[in-house]
Amino acid sequence: MVTNTRTRIGSTSALTVFAAAVLVSAFVFVAPYQAANAQSETKLRIALVTDALFSDGGWGAAAYTAAQKLKDQGHEVTAGESIAIEAIESTLRQYSEDGYDLIIAHGFQWGDPAVKVGKDYPNTKYVVFTGLVSSSNVASIFPMQQEGTFLLGALAAMMSETDAIGYVGGDSYPNVINIFEGYELGAKLVNPDIRVIGTYLGAWDDPSKGREAGLAQINSGADFLFHVADTSGHGVIQAAEDRGIYAFGAVGDQNGLAEDTVLTSFVLDIDKAFAQATEMVVEDRFEGKIFKPGIESGKGASGDGIVYLAPFHSLDSSVPADVKARLQELTQDVLEKRIIVPEITEDADDSIVGAQFGGDSYGVIGRSETARVTAVTINPNESVTVEFDAAGEVELTLPKSMIDGISMVKAGASEVPFETVSSTETGTTIKLTVPSGEDSVEIIGTTVVPEFGIIAALVLAASIAAMIGFARFRGNSIRLGRF
Incomplete structure (x- = not known):
């Protein structure tokens, strides 16, 4: 969604360079201002709808916070939570009939109904987060969450003392399978023989069921638990807290649920995702396609990435320095695409x-x-x-x-x-x-x-070229001064 503009200054004249610098500076300061003003002139009616709860401390809560930020920017925002799966289509149809410009459907299950309803309301734009559908007025954002959970799996494997780690899912949706496949791959990179125990609950809002599953995995040897299960996941974290092991949170930074237990979380930068989706509509450049943003170095980083790991907070000293260093290396490897974490939506070996x-x-x-x-x-x-x-x-x-x-x-x-x-x-x-x-x-x-020697030679050649360019620039500067 980001367009990069590259400007080349062809002349080596210092006067030309100075003039170009002035023009570039003007663009840097004026263009964002104009863009901001353009956005401020167009206000949308936006509806956020989800089957999750806004009080779940994760999936639903993060979406609600992101929607409120759109409201702070002057858009009219309405939000509906805990919508029954069987009521998804009628809910989308009602908000469409009410004339909303953009409907953000928060949940994988909203995809097919959005495409169906969208055919009847071509002037309404729909964004499914996280979805795998598209049409002329329906776009999906399917973040490469597996890139973030790959790092969680590697971290768990580096710190596990039992060579066994666990995960608990609310249900075996394709996007959830993808999350856990990334987790398992990261663990196997660090320890090919690690045992990964997985459970699907068939329930997203049953903490007691999540706790039972977590305890069962601990009893089977797991000393790290990871959940993607909404409020059922709170029970998973509770099981880890009860038994004195670490857990990982999902979607939001869930350290606040158990400060001595939640080591870190994979976080979706939903603020950024919703803002990008809204900008597409405001700027009349909406594309009915599936967007697949990956990891970013941290919240709000430049680029399209919207997945990152939360800080360790008060548990920072519990993570060995060599583990932190290796985790940072792996983060860079994924960011720079030296390690590709594929999208896998079916259980695989x-x-x-x-x-x-x-x-x-x-x-x-x-x-x-x-x-x-x-x-x-x-x-x-x-x-x-x-x-x-x-x-x-x-x-x-x-x-x-x-x-x-x-x-x-x-x-x-x-x-x-x-x-x-x-x-x-x-x-x-x-x-x-x-x-x-x-x-x-x-x-x-x-x-x-x-070979490394060739890489070094290329770097050296680039350095020499830069030095020659700088020398030429200085020479022209001197001539300008003498003139």
């Missing part, structure tokens, strides 16, 4: 292995019923070697920052047929069969991570 090269970490993910990835080696400028514990069919996801333009797969001296399942701007997924009797394949691409 995944493995992930990291490869270290030139001070950076890369991750390769394998999905298979038989062949588990055990090791990855980067052969700079040439190929990536992936090792397995058995033969069989496997899907591999590799970041393009590691290898791009995959052209061939080999096992020994023989070429292995492969199929490209998907290719995005950040990663490629291929499907192949590891031949019987082989325990590794070599994947060849157009570009592979270069």
Whole structure:
């Protein structure tokens, strides 16, 4: 949703540079002011509707807070909570009939009804958070929550003393499965043998049921609990507090629910998401598509990311320095797309292995019923070697920052047929069969991570070019002074 404008100053004349600087400064200060004024002239009637509770301390509460900020900006905002699933369509139809400009439907279950109702009200815009539907006047925001929970899983695995961690979901919706798949992948990157215990409650507002599930997981050996279960999740946190272990919160910073128990939470920057959705309508650039923003470095950071981890608060000293350092490294790896955390909306048997090269970490993910990835080696400028514990069919996801333009797969001296399942701007997924009797394949691409020496040479070349440019600029400055 963000458009970047790049300005090039072609002349080396200091006068030209100064004039350009003045113009750029004027743009920097005037354009936002004009944009702000443009937004202030257009006020929308906005309805926030959800099946959650605004008092749940997480999913519903975060949405309500974000909606109130839109109200503070001058928009007319109405909010409806705890709407029964069977009443979703009629609720959307009523707000549409009442003439609301934008309806924010907060919950995965609102997607199909929004598309259905939207056909009858083409002048109303609908945004489903988090949804996987779209039409001419319906957009969905489906945040890559798995990127945030990947980090939670890694953190849990680094600190677990039992090599077992748990999660509890309200129900097995695709977006919830995606959240927990990311959690499990992060844990497996740190400890491939970790045991991950999962439970789906079939209930979002039953704390006692959540507590029972949490206690059952603790009794099975889990020493970290994670929930995505609305107020049922409060019971999960209570179970962790009762037994003296850590828990992770969801959607909002839930440390306040149990300050000595909730180590951190994955947080959705819903303020930012709702603001971006509203701006699309105000600026008449609404797109009926599915937006998939990932992680950001922190709340309100630049870019489209809307997922981040909450601070450790009073538990900060309980997290070892080396764990914090590794967590920060993994955060950067995900931000810079050296590790791709794929979107998985069905339960899967995944493995992930990291490869270290030139001070950076890369991750390769394998999905298979038989062949588990055990090791990855980067052969700079040439190929990536992936090792397995058995033969069989496997899907591999590799970041393009590691290898791009995959052209061939080999096992020994023989070429292995492969199929490209998907290719995005950040990663490629291929499907192949590891031949019987082989325990590794070599994947060849157009570009592979270069040797460190080459990277250093490129950096040096860039530095020299910058120095030459600076020298030329200084020379022109002197001539201008003499003139």
